Amino acid sequence: MGGKVTCTLGEVKQRADFIVYWGGNPAECHPRHFTKYTIMQKSKFLPRGRKDRTMVLVDIRETKSAKAADIFLQVKPGKDFELITILRAMIKDQHVTDEQIAVTGLSREVLDDLVGRMKGAKFGCMFFGMGLSMTRGKHMNSAALLTLAAEMNAFTKFVAMPMRGHGNVTGADVIMRWQTGFPFGITFNRGYPRYNPGEFSTVDVLVRGDCDAAFIIGADPGATMPQPAIEHLKRIPTIVLDPHVTHTSRLSRVHITTAPQGIAAPGTAYRMDEIPLPLKPPLKSPYPTDEQVVRRINEAIAAKPFWMPEGSQPQMLTAQV
Amino acid sequence: MSLQVIDNATCTFCGCVCDDIQLHHDEVRIHEAKRACVLGTAWFLNHTAEKKHPDALVDGREASLDEAIEAAAALLHAADMPLVYGMSNTTCEAQKQCAALADQLGGLLDSHTSL
Known part of the structure; x- marks a missing residue:
């Protein structure tokens, strides 16, 4: 698995009650991802399906996927790495200044709420697309997000997975x-x-x-x-x-x-x-x-x-x- | 002519690789792809078993498969630093052959991932 903190889509379907899509537009690029594997599925551990799950979308613009999300975070273009780094600090209660948060285009209240939800989840999964891995920072962004997923395991079960396109x-x-x-x-x-x-x-x-x-x-x-x-x-x-x-x-x-x-x-x-x-x-x-x-x-x-x-x-x- | 049905076929358009598609076909084209999404339906219905393209093209002219394979082998063998690239829309079995090709050529090997 190349050192990733990850799992199969079957586990996401059965257990993930907190799902983040970062820099991806599954509604248009992976149309069956929601219904087959993530938010719409009912399972033994999440019997009420969509009601038992929280979906967060992080993107630079409001795509069609935003309609399906409970929380939409509009990050400033090219500031994904900064946002991930701030989240990595905030989960560990390290000090982050208002100026540092302002760079990402989001507010402290929104990020406090997000961190609370991440820590409160039973099983969190972050899917990241080309909007994260192909913009400024490239593979460093993916590495930062995978590190965030790894560090979240000090609090609860958390994994990350790339949203791959192009068939095989x-x-x-x-x-x-x-x-x-x-x-x-x-x-x-x-x-x-x-x-x-x-x-x-x-x-x-x-x-x-x-x-x-x-x-x-x-x-x-x-x-x-x-x-x-x-x-x-x-x-x-x-x-x-x-x-x-x-x-x-x-x-x-x-x-x-x-x-x-x-x-x-x-x-x-x-x-x-x-x-x-x-x-x-x-x-x-x-x-x-x-x-x-x-x-x-x-x-x-x-x-x-x-x-x-x-x-x-x-x-x-x-x-x- | 009645259509043949294939259950639990695998769609390889996107990374979801849905393996629950029901395909209705008449051996030439696929007429229906049940449970597939818009992208998957377009993928299945746009490919046919008809011979729409020449077997091979060498320097823009139609050629036989044997000629094209010889030409490809000669060009790759003559190169000092050949590049083997792509491997997205192909099977793992073909990808393994591509790794062997780059290995025996002493060349570069890369996929869409690095784009």
Whole structure:
């Protein structure tokens, strides 16, 4: 689980009487999250369902999700880290000045009330979205919120969970952790995996122009990435695997059409709480699956000479003794 | 022709990965996705088993799968620092192959998470 203080959505459904959504808009982006896992569910421990649960929404603007919330906290844009840090101090009764609170756009009364409710909950869960993790502060915001969840456990049971979008992106984290020990931003250029987001993460690599070929699968950076990154993708040979001819396909050297996962390709996908679920594809595609194509590319490359000279490859400890 | 029904199908549009969807299909397209949300319904109904796109494109021209795989392997093998990126809309089995690809190329491996 990568050190997160977290749980499964099943536990949230059964037990969470205090639910915070931070920088996310589940009403529009994860429409069944409320009804399937969080506020609307009745359970053994929360028999009255919605009446037994409190929902707080923290966001920079009043989205559709605010209608479902009991408390809506409108934080000033880019001040999430400050707000989390203030909450971390307030739960421990440490001194926070009015000026420090004013920076977040909220009042002391509102935060006192929030801290009281957090400590009074039997089981609290904080879901955080891209509004927290992709704004000023980035992963430091996520780390601060996870720390707040961990520290709340001095008072009551508290967990945090990221709201993942994009289908099986959770699976990508899990598979990379399993195969390399790191969740993303990895390089193998010394023959063993190394991890350094900012140096080996895609946007940075492309904007700096570090890579000299790109293999894109199940993503469309041509439609989502900043322009300098797209310009670099145009300059280098790009290979795209996708069920459709995408923006990225149009600027690529090679496009291969594959069967869409879960619709015509079988396999496994991870839910946002890292529960693997089998796919049940109803249709038979005329195209091969991603797995078949990448496997064949792997075999074709394995038939060519290995990139590291003989004898210079990193050796296992057992091979050295 | 009557529609075939698949119970408890899994939707992979968003991170909720709802696994209680009932799909009604005629082997070419999905006509109904019961219990799916607006996003999930659009996801299921917009994909068909028809052959709408060419098998592969190499330098903008239609090519066979075998040619495209050879071209991809040659380009990746020739590169000094290839990048393997994405892996959101694909299965764990394919993701594992991608990790193996980056490993044997000595390249970069990254997902949407870092965006």
